[in-house]
Amino acid sequence: MTLLKILISRVGNNMSTKLYMSSLAVALITSGISYSSPVKAQESRAIDNIVVTAQKREESLQDVPISISAFDKEALEVRDIQGFEDISQFAPGLFTFPAAANPNGIRISIRGVGTIDPQHGLDSKVALYQDGMYLGKVIGLAFDSPDIERVEVLKGPQGTLYGRNAVAGAINIISAKPETGEYFGNAEFGYGTFTKETSGFVNVPLSETQAFRLSASWEDDEGWVENTGPGENFSASERYGFRVSYLNEISDDVELSVT
DSSP: OOEEEEEEEEETTEEEEEEEEEOHHHHHHHTTOOOOOOOOHHHHTOOOOOEEOTTSSOEEGGGOOSOEEEEOHHHHHHHTOOSHHHHTTTSTTEEEEEOTTOTTBEEEEETTEEOOOOOTTOOOSEEEEETTEEEOOSBTOOOOOSSEEEEEEEESOOHHHHOTTOSSEEEEEEEOOOOSSOOEEEEEEEEOSSEEEEEEEEEEEOSSSEEEEEEEEEEEEOOSBOOOSSSOOBTOEEEEEEEEEEEEOOSSSOOEEEO
């Protein structure tokens, strides 16, 4: 199956268009090709500074005394991470499984510790947070979150910072905030054998201290097993979501953020 994606981004007055095409055949052909180039010793030792909020404040990832896997905005776009169920492919020790008899639920475990029973009355042993809001149940976690700024996966007990529910670890999804600098936006379209998807956002500055940001996504999966009887094809689904954010920088120390 080939998935063709078109990414259109606009920053200020500059418009750029990128075309992505990925397929199994291309992966097999290029797997045997390698390329190397000399790199200066100083450049090979350079480490990018990744800012995380794993301890409820902004810190450099190198200064946080926690086993953590962090993904910035560029890493999320390259890996096409849209929500909780996509992270396990790139975070060692993190596993996600579909909830039994409920396509909207996800069972998550870190280092073998997790919640297998998806009952509504049971809290997950992995604390899940969307912009600081605690999501305590495994039902309803199979959603896409457009316009993500970064993702943090904290491994091991986090009871001091995240309470009794973080026995196995914690996962933080942080959405992008509005920016007061300038107007810009992004739109992405994808079409595959069974799937059609689109997502994007627009950032609108209202003043030197206020800004507005709208994000949205939509995905239509036709299902890969044809149903000859009544109803849709098996494994078919349709997902859509949107987010509206408002930012007001009242002063250097006070900030109002509404989402």
